[in-house]
Amino acid sequence: MKKSCKSFLDFEFFKRRCEHWKREFNLLDWKTFYEFKELDEAYANVRWDLSGRTAVISLNSSNDEFQDRATFVELLRNIDMSAFHECLHLLYSWYYSILKDINEKHCATMDHQIIRVMENSVFDAMINSEPISPYEQEIQSRNFGMKKKK
Numbered sequence: 001m002k003k004s005c006k007s008f009l010d011f012e013f014f015k016r017r018c019e020h021w022k023r024e025f026n027l028l029d030w031k032t033f034y035e036f037k038e039l040d041e042a043y044a045n046v047r048w049d050l051s052g053r054t055a056v057i058s059l060n061s062s063n064d065e066f067q068d069r070a071t072f073v074e075l076l077r078n079i080d081m082s083a084f085h086e087c088l089h090l091l092y093s094w095y096y097s098i099l100k101d102i103n104e105k106h107c108a109t110m111d112h113q114i115i116r117v118m119e120n121s122v123f124d125a126m127i128n129s130e131p132i133s134p135y136e137q138e139i140q141s142r143n144f145g146m147k148k149k150k
């Protein structure tokens with residue numbers, strides 16, 4: 001077994017945060033399925049069908065370089081940022097579907113440029129506006145889970 005694979009609890013946290021961002025971005029009309037599996041080159045990814053409003057969001061289950069040196073809060077924040085990132089793809093999917101016919105490669109680059117700006121600007125502000133830190137909440141719930149097992 002790899003040293004620090006993401007756990008099933010990490011995946012549950014990822015799914016909860018995706019649902020949180022779907023609410024924030026008014027994407028609740030999207031039917032979303034989740035996968036927890038090894039991905040080749042991504043921390044997470046999303047595939048979508050715009051007309052059917054369905055999406056499959058995947059979290060990479062395997063180890064990654066970041067995970068080995070991250071604190072638990074950093075790890076949760078990274079998982080959350082990925083949930084934010086994939087939900088933004090859904091938010092922009094409508095524009096993407098129009099622009100990709102003009103130039104798909106540029107469209108994918110532009111998509112990520114916008115998402116990076118959002119990650120570096122809006123993300124922290126949105127986290128800080130939550131009444132309870134989602135990371136503190138997660139840590140508390142996991143500690144409580146551990147105590148219960150005694």
Ligand SMILES: [Zn+2]
Pocket residue numbers: 085089112
């Ligand atoms: Zn992306």
